[in-house]
Amino acid sequence: MRPGPSQDDVRRQNLGALLRHVHVHGATTRAELTTTLGLNRSTIGALTADLSSVGLVSEGTPKETGRAGRPSLVVRPESARVYAYSVEVDRLRAARIGLGGAVLDRRDLPRPRGLLAAEAAPLLAGAVKEMQQVVSADAICVGAGVAVCGMVRRDEGLVRLGPTTGWVDEPIGAALADELGTDVPITVGNVADVAAFAEHARGVAAGCDNVLYLYGDVGVGAGIIAGGRRLTGHGGYGGEVGHMKVVRDGKPCECGSRGCWETEIGEHSLLRAAGRSDARGRHALLEVFDAADRGDARAQTAVRQAGDWLGFGVANLVNVFNPEMVIFGGTMRDLYLAAAAQIRSRLNSNALGACLEHVRLRTPALGEDAPLIGAAELAFERLLADPLDVG
Amino acid sequence: MRPGPSQDDVRRQNLGALLRHVHVHGATTRAELTTTLGLNRSTIGALTADLSSVGLVSEGTPKETGRAGRPSLVVRPESARVYAYSVEVDRLRAARIGLGGAVLDRRDLPRPRGLLAAEAAPLLAGAVKEMQQVVSADAICVGAGVAVCGMVRRDEGLVRLGPTTGWVDEPIGAALADELGTDVPITVGNVADVAAFAEHARGVAAGCDNVLYLYGDVGVGAGIIAGGRRLTGHGGYGGEVGHMKVVRDGKPCECGSRGCWETEIGEHSLLRAAGRSDARGRHALLEVFDAADRGDARAQTAVRQAGDWLGFGVANLVNVFNPEMVIFGGTMRDLYLAAAAQIRSRLNSNALGACLEHVRLRTPALGEDAPLIGAAELAFERLLADPLDVG
CATH class of the missing domain: 3.30.420.40 (ATPase, nucleotide binding domain)
Structure with missing residues (x-):
């Protein structure tokens, strides 16, 4: 019963498609974007200007092309400036991952046995806060993604049953939000789901x-x-x-x-x-x-x-x-x-x-980091769905 | 990587959404369509006019509403005029099903043992041709859907393995097309898939x-x-x-x-x-x-x-x-x-x-007819994806 989208919806979808392209494929010329996305040059120019104005992409001249004529401008994701936090609960790992998928910073903590969610949350939040200290003031955090072994209730980030941790009905999403004390949106996913997501987005699949x-x-x-x-x-x-x-x-x-x-x-x-x-x-x-x-x-x-x-x-x-x-x-x-x-x-x-x-x-293809990268993708999904909402 | 749709895409989606609504829910007032589809009144009016001009819907005044004021016009699917053929191979049944899902005509044939696809096709095509004889000249056939027990290769309507029929690599889609001798598009689906489709569209699910x-x-x-x-x-x-x-x-x-x-x-x-x-x-x-x-x-x-x-x-x-x-x-x-x-x-x-x-x-909820109704839905899907292409 879905009706067609409004003009605003269309613009949002186009912005998301362009941003997703550079997020997954990295720096891309305007000419390539025009061809790949099937949009005309002026539309690509306008979309790039919009994304650039909120600091999600930057434009510049490409390196030596070897071709004659004026080279097409290159659109790059602002990988160092726009980022998501990513947390892998069962292995007590946290990372800061830039738009484009690069790991900008990471912390791997030793894991004591029998850790409760209430105890894991402050350790992971501590790692996140430590990474936060060296982030420049104008950087944009789009959210945090959490990967956890076990059954995760989609809407609430509640771990119903965790075989590694032995957790039953642990609200890891809420616990992390409390510890972080920010209003950064937190999305929790099962580790296999997010790893699959990562391999599908930018890995072997x-x-x-x-x-x-x-x-x-x-x-x-x-x-x-x-x-x-x-x-x-x-x-x-x-x-x-x-x-x-x-x-x-x-x-x-x-x-x-x-x-x-x-x-x-x-x-x-x-x-x-x-x-x-x-x-x-x-x-x-x-x-x-x-x-x-x-x-x-x-x-x-x-x-x-x-x-x-x-x-x-x-x-x-x-x-x-x-x-x-x-x-x-x-x-x-x-x-x-x-x-x-x-x-x-x-x-x-x-x-x-x-x-x-x-x-x-x-x-x-992404090895041990697939869950971390996939959890970050959960956070980036929100950005890609509505890029200008980041402001 | 999907970019947003063009204006033509949007119109096509809106036409499809409106037609799908009356196909699934039957006669609906313009006022309800406005609310359900989230489009404004003038857009609903224009879409209805477009669909009406190619004979897919008709408009009329509703029966007694009991309310004061001018009643909202009712949009009805042209169920008797727009139809699909539906064939269930393993039970040798064929039906003509109207837009909106009503069975307009049907044939249930006795099934001899050990029937080959090459033998089933003429029998089923014969039933279809028989039904065709009483269809009025201005009616519109949007396609034929085929339900078959067994594994069906999506692109070609090839039955790879049929447990009821014992068929191996039988091209039932092509065989039916040959027998019918028309250019009506034929889509073949597994019987469980199409029955699920029917129950999801208009049944218990x-x-x-x-x-x-x-x-x-x-x-x-x-x-x-x-x-x-x-x-x-x-x-x-x-x-x-x-x-x-x-x-x-x-x-x-x-x-x-x-x-x-x-x-x-x-x-x-x-x-x-x-x-x-x-x-x-x-x-x-x-x-x-x-x-x-x-x-x-x-x-x-x-x-x-x-x-x-x-x-x-x-x-x-x-x-x-x-x-x-x-x-x-x-x-x-x-x-x-x-x-x-x-x-x-x-x-x-x-x-x-x-x-x-x-x-x-x-x-x-649809009982024994679910596969027949679902197979017709395969044919209607093509119509709903691009309603004005019917002309």
């Missing part, structure tokens, strides 16, 4: 409209891009693929049920199968992959089994979503690299031929 | 943005609405939930793999469990439900088991998609009604609490 990004930590979740848009579900909880049951009456899961996919491919399961039940964390996991590499039979069996189960679940998701790319992030990246043969073999035997035809398996 | 429509026949598929849009996947094969594996090394499936969900909840499995391996089809299935109702222990066990497996798979999908509604269509409707207790119980124990909070379980 750029240009792909149907993408599955698997992110493993203690739990396993997915960020899903369907038809070019994030799939979030009704309450914001979409993508809880780790709780797809793969074994009826299987191993008990943190969620209270049994036989969830993450009980076969998650950290605990792999460490237990490798005979290291007491170990914990990414480091311990990497030791298992190392041991398997060095010929440790028990580690090899554990990795092979987990790889087979990873392929089993991916095949299910490939049949359900028909994606063109599956990305393996977090611990799923390590498992994918260690057991690619099992994964492909299981995928080939379980997935439908038609769904398998075009699917590419990939590791993230 | 109207107003719901995240919907899972399960459709059972010999196989089981899903039509998925995510964020208000159809989820089709990269090649058009999205929603093959029947081939989600629920039992490792389980029963062999038509797809060549084992343990697929449809081997536990599909027609064959239920009939076999009820001791009726030689029986086939919906009628035989209904007999099992009847027998269970009358106290037949074997039938009861078969229904209970299938219901439990139905709940098992729905729980997985609820965790993955976080839908606000799950609709049970085709044979899944019968199974849902016969085993609602098992389904709810399994859902409660397997699905995540947060995902379960808002989900409603429903049967289709």
